[in-house]
Amino acid sequence: MSEKTIQEEKRVFMTGNEVVAWAAIAAKADIMYGYPITPQNEIMHYWTRLAPKYNKTFLQTEDELSAGFTTVGGVMAGRKAFTATAGPGNTLMQEPMSMAEMMRLPTVVVIQQRGGPSTATVIYSQQEVTLTTLGGNGEGMRIVYSTANHQELYDYTIKAFNTAWKYRFPTFVLGDGYQAKMREPLTMYKPEERGVQIIEPQAFVGLAGVPGRDRPPAHHRNTYNLEEELYEKVSHDMAEFERIAPEVAEFQAENTDDAELVVVGHGVVFRAVREAVNNLREQGHKVGYFRPVTLRPLPVQQIKELSAGVSKILVVESAYGQLARLFKEVAYGGTAEITHLFRPGIGITATEVEVRVKGLLETGLRKPRLRKASVG
Amino acid sequence: MAPQPKMPRSWRAETKPHKFCPGCGHGIILKFLGEAIDELEIHDKVVFGCDIGCSLLSWDFFNLDSVQTHHGRTIPVMTGIKRARPELICIAYMGDGGGYSIGAQHMVAAAARNEKITAILANNTQYAMTGGQMAPTTLPGQKTETSPYGRDPEVTGYPLQGPEMVSAITPDGAYVARSSIGNLRQLKAALKKALENQINGNGFSFVEALSSCPTNWRTNAKDTWSFIENEMSKQFKVGEIKAPGAVQGEVG
Numbered sequence: 294m295s296e297k298t299i300q301e302e303k304r305v306f307m308t309g310n311e312v313v314a315w316a317a318i319a320a321k322a323d324i325m326y327g328y329p330i331t332p333q334n335e336i337m338h339y340w341t342r343l344a345p346k347y348n349k350t351f352l353q354t355e356d357e358l359s360a361g362f363t364t365v366g367g368v369m370a371g372r373k374a375f376t377a378t379a380g381p382g383n384t385l386m387q388e389p390m391s392m393a394e395m396m397r398l399p400t401v402v403v404i405q406q407r408g409g410p411s412t413a414t415v416i417y418s419q420q421e422v423t424l425t426t427l428g429g430n431g432e433g434m435r436i437v438y439s440t441a442n443h444q445e446l447y448d449y450t451i452k453a454f455n456t457a458w459k460y461r462f463p464t465f466v467l468g469d470g471y472q473a474k475m476r477e478p479l480t481m482y483k484p485e486e487r488g489v490q491i492i493e494p495q496a497f498v499g500l501a502g503v504p505g506r507d508r509p510p511a512h513h514r515n516t517y518n519l520e521e522e523l524y525e526k527v528s529h530d531m532a533e534f535e536r537i538a539p540e541v542a543e544f545q546a547e548n549t550d551d552a553e554l555v556v557v558g559h560g561v562v563f564r565a566v567r568e569a570v571n572n573l574r575e576q577g578h579k580v581g582y583f584r585p586v587t588l589r590p591l592p593v594q595q596i597k598e599l600s601a602g603v604s605k606i607l608v609v610e611s612a613y614g615q616l617a618r619l620f621k622e623v624a625y626g627g628t629a630e631i632t633h634l635f636r637p638g639i640g641i642t643a644t645e646v647e648v649r650v651k652g653l654l655e656t657g658l659r660k661p662r663l664r665k666a667s668v669g
Numbered sequence: 670m671a672p673q674p675k676m677p678r679s680w681r682a683e684t685k686p687h688k689f690c691p692g693c694g695h696g697i698i699l700k701f702l703g704e705a706i707d708e709l710e711i712h713d714k715v716v717f718g719c720d721i722g723c724s725l726l727s728w729d730f731f732n733l734d735s736v737q738t739h740h741g742r743t744i745p746v747m748t749g750i751k752r753a754r755p756e757l758i759c760i761a762y763m764g765d766g767g768g769y770s771i772g773a774q775h776m777v778a779a780a781a782r783n784e785k786i787t788a789i790l791a792n793n794t795q796y797a798m799t800g801g802q803m804a805p806t807t808l809p810g811q812k813t814e815t816s817p818y819g820r821d822p823e824v825t826g827y828p829l830q831g832p833e834m835v836s837a838i839t840p841d842g843a844y845v846a847r848s849s850i851g852n853l854r855q856l857k858a859a860l861k862k863a864l865e866n867q868i869n870g871n872g873f874s875f876v877e878a879l880s881s882c883p884t885n886w887r888t889n890a891k892d893t894w895s896f897i898e899n900e901m902s903k904q905f906k907v908g909e910i911k912a913p914g915a916v917q918g919e920v921g
Binding site: 323324326350352354355356358359362363364365366367368369370371372374388389391392496497498499500501502503504505506510511512513514515516 | 678679681712713714716721725728729731732733734735736737738739742745746747748749750751752753754757774775777778
């Protein structure tokens with residue numbers, strides 16, 4: 294494989310999908326298996342254009358089931374294989390990712406969310422949070438990075454390969470159609486130049502030597518004869534997942550210490566949240582923001598502290614409570630009142646968030662009025 | 670003690686006796702696959718993949734690197750390995766459900782792309798692991814758990830002719846044969862040729878093997894053989910269907 298990748302830092306202006314393709318090259322990915330679906334197509338388009346120049350390969354499969362399973366095969370063969378999908382493709386991808394999860398395979402999948410179910414809108418939503426974090430017939434032992442801008446698409450695509458091969462859990466980069474399609478400036482760099490050590494892949498099958506003579510054969514399975522056997526396997530992996538969770542979990546927060554209200558958002562919605570919170574601060578309101586960068590595992594400790602330390606939390610998302618459900622589960626036991634602004638499938642502006650926060654701050658000053666229950 | 674038949678070298682003695690039901694055809698197919706691997710001396714290059722269903726019981730059958738996959742997904746997993754490491758010899762082992770029903774799109778696409786892997790499919794005319802339901806290969810009139818009055822082709826169609834379909838859609842370089850556990854010489858020759866075809870880098874290699882399931886067929890030894898040799902072979906013609914540079918219809 295060619296070692297020639299991005300040689301020096303470069304300021305560029307490009308679409309998110311193009312960024313992902315370049316980041317995969319920078320992360321020394323070897324092979325992409327993919328199936329077309331909007332809005333992630335250009336990841337494949339750019340990858341297929343870059344691939345021959347960097348001695349990389351590509352296979353366009355017959356569907357996402359196959360794209361996921363060929364990725365599993367590529368990873369087992371010891372190559373840095375990845376795929377990308379969206380919406381109904383993400384639904385199909387849950388089957389191969391269930392296999393990867395149980396076999397502890399370092400698969401990397403980039404998801405550019407779109408509205409659902411099925412075709413719905415092809416551009417934008419945050420409705421693939423539940424599916425990506427907890428999909429499949431397993432326990433959701435995955436790592437999911439939710440990006441907010443193109444720089445992060447570059448950074449976290451590189452990071453996803455390292456995280457996957459380090460911890461051997463399926464790793465996802467969760468973007469969306471806006472990030473996929475719009476152009477934005479960012480800095481591309483060679484990971485090593487910034488001290489990011491690229492983790493080398495290792496083969497699961499096709500190992501050196503004759504199996505049964507020089508070494509035991511590598512036997513990989515997701516079939517268990519007894520429930521107890523499965524229990525032991527899942528318990529072991531889950532314990533490991535929980536052990537690594539605090540070191541994998543990432544978040545971003547500001548002005549939460551003295552805040553009366555904290556706004557929570559992820560992905561591109563976080564951009565509106567941050568802008569709204571900054572504006573409100575300038576106007577003298579005691580508000581802050583909290584953004585989980587990893588949606589799985591969540592930054593549990595920080596969410597618990599937050600929910601015990603502020604009086605109100607507003608969860609903002611372009612879905613009907615997919616983040617809120619995950620958040621509330623972790624925040625359970627805290628004293629904060631958790632409320633929400635849900636806009637499934639559409640974007641959210643900073644102004645909308647500001648208006649909502651002001652409304653909540655005002656109601657917070659009023660005394661609650663009890664209404665008499667009326668009968669009949 | 671009577672002398673025991675010799676196991677292929679590629680078999681894993683620790684996992685024998687194997688887990689298949691008495692009278693099951695899988696053990697026979699896997700025996701000749703093992704012998705073919707032995708004779709070709711490719712132990713260190715083979716990756717063996719099996720499906721969900723009875724074929725999964727072969728996950729630790731061999732002294733070979735093996736992957737047990739999901740139902741119908743063995744072909745894409747092996748394709749993924751082969752594309753990433755072309756020097757490996759990838760074998761996708763499945764039943765008629767995994768190849769012709771739930772995994773049919775993968776079979777079709779891999780055949781059309783001429784993926785340089787070897788697919789081996791045990792056809793026992795029904796789903797065995799799940800308790801004997803109708804399969805794409807169930808014979809007309811055959812009783813299964815989901816065709817209790819016998820398969821009616823007017824309602825559920827005729828048995829799928831897998832190798833004929835694969836033969837029709839594969840480009841040059843493909844090797845396609847139908848074999849039977851009732852004709853061991855031909856079965857072994859076909860398996861060996863299917864592997865050689867991959868070693869030579871020609872294209873997709875596919876062997877369907879007519880197999881037995883006395884458990885779900887509820888047959889004794891005599892009726893089991895009779896069903897394979899008299900009933901199944903009427904519907905499914907045994908022989909070589911396609912081979913690079915060979916006269917079709919001939920087989921060793």
